[in-house]
Amino acid sequence: MPNPKRSGKPARKSFSREVPFSKLEKKWTKEWGDSGAYEPNRKTAKKPYYNLMMFPYPSAEGLHVGNAYAFIGSDVYGRFKRLQGNDVFEPIGLDGFGIHSENYAIKKGVHPAQQAKVSEKNFYRQLQTIGNGFSWNERLETYDPEYYKWTQWLFVQMWRHGLAYRKKQSVNWCPSCKTVLADEQVIAGECERCGTKVEKRELEQWFFKITKYAEELLKDLDKMDWAEKVKVAQRNWIGKSVGALISFPVHGKLRNIEVFTTRPDTIFGATYLVLAPEHKIVETLKKEAGNEQEIDKYIAVSAKKAESERIAEKKTKTGVELKGVKAVNPANGQEIPIYIADYVVAAYGTGAIMAVPAHDERDFEFAKKFGLTIKTVVSPEKDASASSAPREAFSGDGYLVNSGKFNGRWSEEAKADLVDHVGGKKVSTYRLRDWLISRQRYWGPPIPMIYCEACAAANKGENKEMPGWYAVPEKDLPVKLPMVKDFRPTGSGRSPLSSVESFYKTKCPVCGGKARRETDVSDTFLDSSWYYLRYPNLGMKESKAAVAQNSGTKKTVKLVELPWNAEVTKKWLPVDMYIGGAEHAVLHLLYTRFVAMALNDWGFVGFREPFKVFRAHGLLIKEGAKMSKSKGNVVNPDEYIKKYGADAVRMYLMFLAPLEQGGDWRDAGIMGVVRFLNRAWNIGNGDLAKQKSLSKWLHPSIKKITDDFASLHYNTVISELMIILNRFEKEGAGEKDFKAFLQILSPLAPFLTEELWEKSGEKYSIHRSAWPKFDPKAAEDETVELVIQVNGKVRGRITVSKGLSQNEAQDTAMEIEAVREQVTGRVIRKVIYVPDKILNFVV
RNA sequence: GCCCGGGUGGCGGAAUGGUAUACGCGGAGGACUUAAAAUCCUCUGUCCUCACGGACUUGUGGGUUCGAGUCCCACCCCGGGCACCA
Numbered sequence: 001m002p003n004p005k006r007s008g009k010p011a012r013k014s015f016s017r018e019v020p021f022s023k024l025e026k027k028w029t030k031e032w033g034d035s036g037a038y039e040p041n042r043k044t045a046k047k048p049y050y051n052l053m054m055f056p057y058p059s060a061e062g063l064h065v066g067n068a069y070a071f072i073g074s075d076v077y078g079r080f081k082r083l084q085g086n087d088v089f090e091p092i093g094l095d096g097f098g099i100h101s102e103n104y105a106i107k108k109g110v111h112p113a114q115q116a117k118v119s120e121k122n123f124y125r126q127l128q129t130i131g132n133g134f135s136w137n138e139r140l141e142t143y144d145p146e147y148y149k150w151t152q153w154l155f156v157q158m159w160r161h162g163l164a165y166r167k168k169q170s171v172n173w174c175p176s177c178k179t180v181l182a183d184e185q186v187i188a189g190e191c192e193r194c195g196t197k198v199e200k201r202e203l204e205q206w207f208f209k210i211t212k213y214a215e216e217l218l219k220d221l222d223k224m225d226w227a228e229k230v231k232v233a234q235r236n237w238i239g240k241s242v243g244a245l246i247s248f249p250v251h252g253k254l255r256n257i258e259v260f261t262t263r264p265d266t267i268f269g270a271t272y273l274v275l276a277p278e279h280k281i282v283e284t285l286k287k288e289a290g291n292e293q294e295i296d297k298y299i300a301v302s303a304k305k306a307e308s309e310r311i312a313e314k315k316t317k318t319g320v321e322l323k324g325v326k327a328v329n330p331a332n333g334q335e336i337p338i339y340i341a342d343y344v345v346a347a348y349g350t351g352a353i354m355a356v357p358a359h360d361e362r363d364f365e366f367a368k369k370f371g372l373t374i375k376t377v378v379s380p381e382k383d384a385s386a387s388s389a390p391r392e393a394f395s396g397d398g399y400l401v402n403s404g405k406f407n408g409r410w411s412e413e414a415k416a417d418l419v420d421h422v423g424g425k426k427v428s429t430y431r432l433r434d435w436l437i438s439r440q441r442y443w444g445p446p447i448p449m450i451y452c453e454a455c456a457a458a459n460k461g462e463n464k465e466m467p468g469w470y471a472v473p474e475k476d477l478p479v480k481l482p483m484v485k486d487f488r489p490t491g492s493g494r495s496p497l498s499s500v501e502s503f504y505k506t507k508c509p510v511c512g513g514k515a516r517r518e519t520d521v522s523d524t525f526l527d528s529s530w531y532y533l534r535y536p537n538l539g540m541k542e543s544k545a546a547v548a549q550n551s552g553t554k555k556t557v558k559l560v561e562l563p564w565n566a567e568v569t570k571k572w573l574p575v576d577m578y579i580g581g582a583e584h585a586v587l588h589l590l591y592t593r594f595v596a597m598a599l600n601d602w603g604f605v606g607f608r609e610p611f612k613v614f615r616a617h618g619l620l621i622k623e624g625a626k627m628s629k630s631k632g633n634v635v636n637p638d639e640y641i642k643k644y645g646a647d648a649v650r651m652y653l654m655f656l657a658p659l660e661q662g663g664d665w666r667d668a669g670i671m672g673v674v675r676f677l678n679r680a681w682n683i684g685n686g687d688l689a690k691q692k693s694l695s696k697w698l699h700p701s702i703k704k705i706t707d708d709f710a711s712l713h714y715n716t717v718i719s720e721l722m723i724i725l726n727r728f729e730k731e732g733a734g735e736k737d738f739k740a741f742l743q744i745l746s747p748l749a750p751f752l753t754e755e756l757w758e759k760s761g762e763k764y765s766i767h768r769s770a771w772p773k774f775d776p777k778a779a780e781d782e783t784v785e786l787v788i789q790v791n792g793k794v795r796g797r798i799t800v801s802k803g804l805s806q807n808e809a810q811d812t813a814m815e816i817e818a819v820r821e822q823v824t825g826r827v828i829r830k831v832i833y834v835p836d837k838i839l840n841f842v843v
Numbered sequence: 844g845c846c847c848g849g850g851u852g853g854c855g856g857a858a859u860g861g862u863a864u865a866c867g868c869g870g871a872g873g874a875c876u877u878a879a880a881a882u883c884c885u886c887u888g889u890c891c892u893c894a895c896g897g898a899c900u901u902g903u904g905g906g907u908u909c910g911a912g913u914c915c916c917a918c919c920c921c922g923g924g925c926a927c928c929a
Contacts, residue, residue: 017882188926229923232847236925243929261929274929317927341927348928355929361844362927431928585924619922624854655867656855661848664855672867675882716857719866726866787862792910794862818896832909838861842909 019681021645024751029128037765038090038133042536042568045087050572051078052532052611054580054588057095057524058119060104063126065635065653065665066627069620072650073659073712074579075132079747080709081577082133083771089572090133091535093140094120097148098524099177099193102443106488112443113483116143126638131646131750133767138538142527147534148445149478150563151527154595155437156448156471159462160547161602163209164437166466170278170303170346171436173201178489179440180205182523183433184237184587200303203493206438206447206520210594214238214430217593220609227616227660233585239431244415246424248273248354250285251326251335257281260349260429263356264419265411267331268403269377270354271367273338274319276346277302282322285338289322295340302342317343317366329354330422332404341366349429357393364393377402378411435591437523440495442487444521446479448472452508452515460510462550470509474560479517495519528588529595530563532610536572537564545604562604574607579659582616589614615712618662620653635665647749648674654714654748673718677752680725680745683733684756691734694772698724698737699779702772705744714748721745735760740772788813789840790822806833813839 032038040048053074056067075090082088096116105112120141127134140147158164172181176196180203185192210217218238221231243262250257257273275282277299286295298320319341326335343362344353357367357374367374374389378398397411406414406421419426438447449469455461456468463469472479482503487496497503497519508515543566544559574596580588589611596610621627627634640649651673656663701720708717724741733741739760746753746766757766781802786809788796796816800809810831813819823841830842 229847233924236846239925239928241928259929263929343927343929345928353929360929362929365927429928431925582923658856661856666855666868669855669868676867678882715855716866719857722866785862789861789910792861792908797862830909832861834861838910840861840909 017678017682019645019647019677019752021647021751022642024755025129025131025646028751028754029131032133032765032767033136035765037767038088039135039137040087040089042089042540042572045089045571047086048572049078049081049086049088049577050532050536050575051081051088051090051577052535052575052579053090054578054584055093055095055528055531056123057098057100058116058123059100060108060115060119060122061629062122063130063637064627065637066620068126068130068637068649069653069663070579070581070617071127071132072130072653073617073714074577075130075134076650076654076714076747077577077579077709077712079133079750079767082767083743083746083769085770088133089138089536090135091138091140092124092127092132092134092136093142093531093535094123095142095524095528095531096120097142097444097527099179099439099441099443100524102441102487103177103193105443111483112487113143116141129641129646130637131650133750135535138535140531140534140538142524142531143443143481145478145480147531148481148527150534151445151522151530152448152472152477152479153474153560153563154526154530155445155522156474156477157547157602157604158208158598159449159471160549161598162463163212163598164206165209165463166204166206166469168202168204170200170202171205173199173203175199175491177441178491180436180438182436182525184435184525184590200305201493202303205436206449206518206522207434208437208594210435210591211430211432213594213597214240214432215428216597216608217432217590218430220593224609224614225612226614227582230582230585230589230614230616233582234590237432237586237590240428241430242426242428243349244419244424244426245350246330246354246419246422248327248330248336250338251328252288255281257327257338257352258350259352259354260427261354263359263415264422264424265400265415266356266359266377267329267354267418267422268400268406269356269358269375270329270331270336271357271373271375272336272355273327274341274344274353274355274363274366275322275338276344276351277340277342278346279340279344279351281352282340285322285325288325290324291320291322295320295322298340305342317341317362317369319343319366319370321370331418337372339366339370347433348431358390359393359395361393361395375402382408435523435594437526438518438520439523440493441489441521442481442484442496444481444524445527446481446497446503447518447520447522448477448479449518450506450509450515451518452511452513454513455508455511470515473509476509481521495521497521525587525591529591530599532575532578532592533564533569533573533605536568540565540568545602547602564605570606573605574609575611576613578611578614579617580614615660617659618657620656620663620665622665624664640670644670644674645677645751647752648677650750651677651718651748655718657715659712659714676722676725677749679729680741680749681752681756683725683728683738684742684759686733688733688735688738688760691736693736694740694775694778695734695737696778696781697727698740699774699776702740702744703774703776703779706771706774709747717744718748721748742766743769743772784836786813786836787838788816788819789838790819791842792840795819795822802836804835806831806835806839809833809839813841 053071078088078090102112105115172186174181174191174196176194186198191198218240241262243260244264245258247256247258286292319339322338325338327338329336355363357363358376359378379401380398382399400406400409452468459467461467461469484500504517504519506515506517542561545562546557547560549556549558592610597608599605600608622633652670701724705717705720742753742756754766783799783801786798786800795818798812826843828841828843832840
């Protein structure tokens with residue numbers, strides 16, 4: 001085989017030494033579009049494979065290289081799957097509704113709708129340049145009325161099925177965004193979007209009952225093929241605790257305070273009760289207490305406290321006693337005081353706790369501060385004489401003391417009996433709260449609800465508990481977001497739409513009288529909670545499903561349209577591979593699971609979990625630091641694509657590290673893959689030796705590369721490709737070998753490989769060709785390298801035929817001088833022989 | 844505080860309990876060139892040695908093993924999640 005010339009002059013004059021990437025990009029982008037290369041037939045596809053990447057919000061600064069990184073990572077996988085014979089569907093769209101886009105528009109002083117058009121165009125253009133095999137025909141934008149019509153429809157279904165409700169409660173309020181936020185959008189007391197400290201406000205808001213699915217959302221995780229860290233985050237967020245409900249009678253009248261505890265075994269040590277300031281019974285009890293004013297003051301102060309203040313306070317406990325009112329410990333009949341303190345969370349458990357200062361750190365702090373009794377009831381030693389006051393809370397397990405007939409028993413084991421003893425009930429509670437869905441903003445789908453005062457007065461409505469409220473009938477959707485001049489958030493607790501009369505004035509769908517529309521819009525995460533369902537169904541005929549409707553007094557069942565086609569949905573869903581950021585663990589990924597479960601319960605879809613496999617891509621940083629505009633170290637992918645080509649940018653990004661780990665971008669490093677591509681280009685344009693079949697040495701590489709693509713270890717795919725190319729240059733490339741090389745390179749460098757594939761006379765397109773098969777038999781070698789060690793240290797290597805006997809191996813090894821030196825004069829105590837691998841003398 | 848990841852050359856990173864540092868970047872030297880860039884070739888963990896060669900090395904300290912980056916125990920550091928949730 002002729003060695004390619006490496007003298008500094010081109011091997012042939014008919015082509016450039018460098019890949020003419022812009023020419024190739026132009027040519028093949030057009031060709032792929034014209035031929036529908038990435039548009040599977042959604043009705044007839046034989047091996048449907050839904051490969052999805054979280055759709056981006058179109059920030060107006062354009063496509064961030066972090067976006068490009070994730071999208072390319074997802075596309076490489078999609079292309080790999082396509083070459084394995086799957087009909088890959090890889091749609092793209094924009095999550096353009098929401099606070100983020102709106103804030104940007106405000107900053108620029110343009111209307112969000114106008115900004116959306118500009119961003120959309122720019123974003124799609126940029127996404128086009130990265131060479132992904134998107135199914136461009138099935139695009140969607142969440143702000144398109146054709147899309148949000150169905151987002152509103154989803155809200156209506158939540159309402160009709162009893163999962164949407166309106167309630168006044170203390171909620172998170174971002175003073176900068178001037179809207180309420182879901183718990184999931186508050187990160188360490190700060191707004192997820194703008195980082196402003198979140199306040200508490202008592203407001204009436206719309207919620208979705210995600211808590212109804214808490215147990216299933218938790219349990220399914222065990223069997224899901226999802227990135228482990230996301231599963232862990234969801235488990236933490238759902239926060240299941242197994243414990244008991246126990247009633248404490250309040251002295252004097254027939255009343256009880258019910259508490260939730262995970263430590264019923266410590267009940268003999270419960271020396272006081274604590275109520276959350278918002279607990280309902282406080283209203284009644286404070287009137288009987290002698291210090292109502294003091295109590296009211298405390299409640300007012302703690303209500304105003306921001307989340308961040310509470311976190312900062314932590315150990316400093318505050319509270320106030322309900323003087324003159326006492327409770328009874330049901331375990332021993334002792335009278336105990338009742339306190340109100342904001343270290344007890346109203347929305348968790350029952351909003352009331354039994355305090356066991358000896359065995360709970362928080363209760364201990366509180367008891368010390370207020371001089372309350374600290375009674376030890378669990379001891380690490382069996383016959384402990386716990387006389388002196390403990391210096392700190394002991395929260396471990398141990399033997400019960402001071403606990404009547406339970407004394408001496410192991411705490412953990414006695415739990416159930418103690419629950420029975422006081423007539424308690426074993427229950428589980430969850431930290432998960434219902435999803436706060438309404439936002440006092442403009443740029444979102446108006447919540448499709450109507451309030452009729454006349455019906456409310458007559459106690460009429462679709463939901464008994466919420467008279468006067470009606471869903472906008474499905475046939476009237478969408479409720480279009482009006483184009484208004486003043487779209488800025490008001491800060492009054494109401495959306496800007498609340499002052500747009502032409503919008504909110506409407507008729508009651510039941511009595512026909514004057515009525516008012518809901519003027520809040522829904523959370524962006526509702527838009528994205530079902531988009532994956534819409535993609536494969538764009539342009540398909542919508543199916544229908546039966547839904548019970550309750551119009552005021554009479555109940556009927558109606559057929560309503562679904563935003564999808566039943567057959568297409570059955571064929572393509574759930575999503576086979578979903579890739580996205582782990583930052584959505586308890587936002588998008590949890591909401592979406594909840595919505596899917598609800599849709600399944602209503603009989604609208606045939607699955608409960610929307611994403612079969614989820615993988616979280618890592619974070620892309622630059623030279624060890626996070627990219628940010630203020631640091632001025634943001635990599636603009638456009639610039640590099642222009643300079644080095646999309647193939648090079650794709651490969652470099654994927655070469656940095658495993659996709660799930662993230663990567664560290666360094667400008668200098670990209671030259672490595674640029675050289676690689678140029679060298680491949682040169683070989684492909686040179687003379688290739690004729691070949692009957694693939695070289696033996698290529699088979700193990702194909703195997704490795706196939707496995708590494710499947711596990712998203714693209715970095716080692718690339719290193720292996722480099723090793724192959726190095727060998728081609730050294731030994732000359734065979735025609736069959738090189739074509740296989742192009743195929744396994746094609747997911748990473750789609751343009752160059754398509755061009756060289758065409759040049760080689762192969763049929764269009766390489767991206768629909770059949771993946772080269774790894775043949776274990778063809779890969780077999782007769783000889784192997786055996787490593788010789790003495791006391792575990794390498795002293796030599798010998799090439800031997802496979803399956804050599806130990807005796808033969810030992811004899812051969814002894815011919816090595818270094819081995820003889822080490823062994824001579826010493827007794828060989830043991831010889832470890834792993835055939836075809838290692839021979840170790842122990843002396 | 845609790846729960847996940849992770850700690851390997853100057854850098855990004857490779858390594859089913861069996862050759863640590865693959866692949867690439869960067870660096871040094873050389874070839875080509877009037878010169879530079881590009882390209883190609885050689886070397887490149889640390890220490891000792893003119894060299895041959897040897898010793899050491901995967902955050903730290905122990906342990907298991909013929910053999911540990913990999914398994915076990917304790918600890919330190921970095922990144923992320925949760926956090927007054929009873």
